[in-house]
Amino acid sequence: MPETWPEGVIARYLTAAGAALADPALAVDITVDAVPSLHPQTYEVQPGLLDMSGRITCSGCGTTAETCGGNEYYEASREDMTRYLADRSRPAAQSHAETCRAMPRPTA
Ligand SMILES: [Zn+2]
Numbered sequence: 001m002p003e004t005w006p007e008g009v010i011a012r013y014l015t016a017a018g019a020a021l022a023d024p025a026l027a028v029d030i031t032v033d034a035v036p037s038l039h040p041q042t043y044e045v046q047p048g049l050l051d052m053s054g055r056i057t058c059s060g061c062g063t064t065a066e067t068c069g070g071n072e073y074y075e076a077s078r079e080d081m082t083r084y085l086a087d088r089s090r091p092a093a094q095s096h097a098e099t100c101r102a103m104p105r106p107t108a
Pocket of ligand 1: 015058059060061062063096100101102
């Protein structure tokens with residue numbers, strides 16, 4: 001069955017519950033946030049610089065966590081930085097997905 005990924009999701013890891021129920025919506029998503037970087041002294045936006053961070057979000061239990069980054073920013077290639085931060089988020093996503101057995105409350 002085709003399953004569309006939420007906007008901005010770079011990689012998905014099926015959770016243990018998702019595997020047991022054959023439900024691909026139960027997954028840990030990797031995203032990379034990018035917000036305008038502020039100058040450390042003046043707190044004014046530094047043009048062209050972004051603070052970027054990797055994040056995992058579990059649709060089964062609602063856990064969300066920043067896995068890396070925070071003060072990292074790009075100067076030349078946003079794509080390279082996104083790939084780097086996503087790769088660094090993979091171990092956390094993998095280990096959470098392997099152990100997460102949470103099931104979402106039925107909405108119907
Ligand atoms: Zn979870």
